[in-house]
Amino acid sequence: MRKKVVVGNWKMNLLRDDAGHRIGQLKELIGAKCGTECDVEIGICPTFLSLATAVDASRGSLIGIGAQDVFWKESGAFTGFLSASMIEDAGAKYVLIGHSERRGRFGKLEVPESTLGFFAETNETVNLKLKAVLGSSLVPIVCIGENLSEREAGDTDRVIGEQMAGAIEEVDASDLARVIFAYEPVWAIGTGKVCDSVEANRVCGVVRQCLPESVRDVIRIQYGGSVSPANAQELFSQPEIDGGLVGGASLKPEDFMQVIVAASSV
Ligand code: PEP
Numbered sequence: 062m063r064k065k066v067v068v069g070n071w072k073m074n075l076l077r078d079d080a081g082h083r084i085g086q087l088k089e090l091i092g093a094k095c096g097t098e099c100d101v102e103i104g105i106c107p108t109f110l111s112l113a114t115a116v117d118a119s120r121g122s123l124i125g126i127g128a129q130d131v132f133w134k135e136s137g138a139f140t141g142f143l144s145a146s147m148i149e150d151a152g153a154k155y156v157l158i159g160h161s162e163r164r165g166r167f168g169k170l171e172v173p174e175s176t177l178g179f180f181a182e183t184n185e186t187v188n189l190k191l192k193a194v195l196g197s198s199l200v201p202i203v204c205i206g207e208n209l210s211e212r213e214a215g216d217t218d219r220v221i222g223e224q225m226a227g228a229i230e231e232v233d234a235s236d237l238a239r240v241i242f243a244y245e246p247v248w249a250i251g252t253g254k255v256c257d258s259v260e261a262n263r264v265c266g267v268v269r270q271c272l273p274e275s276v277r278d279v280i281r282i283q284y285g286g287s288v289s290p291a292n293a294q295e296l297f298s299q300p301e302i303d304g305g306l307v308g309g310a311s312l313k314p315e316d317f318m319q320v321i322v323a324a325s326s327v
Contacts (some may be wrong), residue, residue: 062279063278063303064100064101064102064281064303065102065297065304065325066101066241066281066283066303066304067102067103067104067283067304067305067320067321068103068104068106068127068202068241068243068283068304068305068311069104069307069310069313069317070106070129070157070160070285070308070311070313070319071105071106071129071311072162072308073112074108074310075107075111076111077114078114079109080111080115080216081111081114081115081117082124084105084107084114084118084119084126084284086314087105087122087124087317088118088124089312090314091122091123091318091321092122094318094321095123095325096257097121099321099325100325101325102304102320103125104124104125104126104127104154104155105124105125105126105297105311106126106128106129106155106156106157107126111276112128112148112152112153113152114125116152125154125155126152126154126159127155127156127199127200127202128143128153128155128156128157129156129157130143130156130157130160131143131144131145131156131158131194131199132144132161132190132193133186133190133192133193134193135193141194141282143300144193145193145194145199146197148197148199149198152197153200154200155199155200155201155202156194156199156200156201156202156211156242157204158190158194158201158202158203159186159190159203159204159205159224159228160182160245161206161245161250162180164180164183164187165180165182165183172225175184175272183227184223184226185227187203187224187227187228188227188228188229188230188231191203191229191240192231192232193241195236195240200240201239201241202240202242203242203243204243205224205225205243205245206224206244206245206246206247206285206286207221207247207248208221208246209247212248213248217264218264221244221264221267221271222267222271225242225272226271229271229272234275234276234305235276237272237273237280238276238279238280240280241280241281241283241322242268242270242281242282242287243263243282244264244265244268244282244283244285245284245285245286246261246286246296248286249286250285250286251308251309252286252287253287254286254323255287255288255289255296258292258295258296258298258299258310259299261284261296261299261302262299262300262301262302265282265284265301266301268282269282269301281303281304282301282303283301283302283303283304283305283306284296284305284306285305285306285308288305288307288320289309289310289316290310290316290319290323293320293323293324295324304324305320305324
């Protein structure tokens with residue numbers, strides 16, 4: 062039985078005080094509902110600058126803190142980047158890799174062609190980041206998902222297959238066991254258009270089939286894309302969906318708590 066895992070992605074939101082305050086509120090809500098044990102693993106990924114504050118605020122709770130990105134080199138002349146060991150050193154537990162808002166063009170934001178390099182995560186860079194993170198104690202959360210035109214062209218499974226093959230190339234099956242994958246259809250992220258739960262379950266099954274047989278049944282696969290208190294239980298009751306990566310709804314501790322409870326009751 063895979064333990065459900067629900068992780069909030071706070072994206073580029075909240076200054077440090079507010080981040081610490083909301084972690085404190087969530088800590089109280091979790092404590093009141095679950096005490097010191099919970100059948101759901103819980104994480105929050107604030108901005109890099111709020112990592113230390115969030116780690117402090119989460120002490121003594123069941124909340125693990127995560128970063129939203131990482132660079133694959135350990136140190137050196139890489140202005141503006143952070144390595145896995147730096148994120149580990151800040152006290153984090155998780156790190157997101159390959160979020161669609163870092164792959165190529167933002168799904169929702171029109172940016173000039175000349176800025177695309179800034180968001181230029183590819184399957185190869187995801188693979189480099191995954192290998193670097195597996196050399197640390199961090200738990201990688203690797204995001205994959207098709208965009209709207211790929212879905213409309215009937216290309217979803219091919220895109221997922223390519224993203225998965227690229228991400229896990231040359232990674233040992235034994236190392237993969239601690240990786241979490243997040244199926245996040247780009248068209249469902251931040252749009253309020255949640256993927257139908259049966260279809261989300263089907264694609265999470267496709268993701269699972271891309272994994273080596275020896276670890277296929279133990280690896281957790283989350284769904285992400287407009288998860289809310291209203292749809293979480295339906296999504297999390299699907300057999301292939303082992304929890305959620307939650308954006309907007311994770312910013313409000315009460316809403317995020319309801320999403321956690323939905324994962325716990327299925
Ligand atoms: C996300 O940031 O990964 C995400 C799924 O966002 P939202 O829940 O807001 O769609």
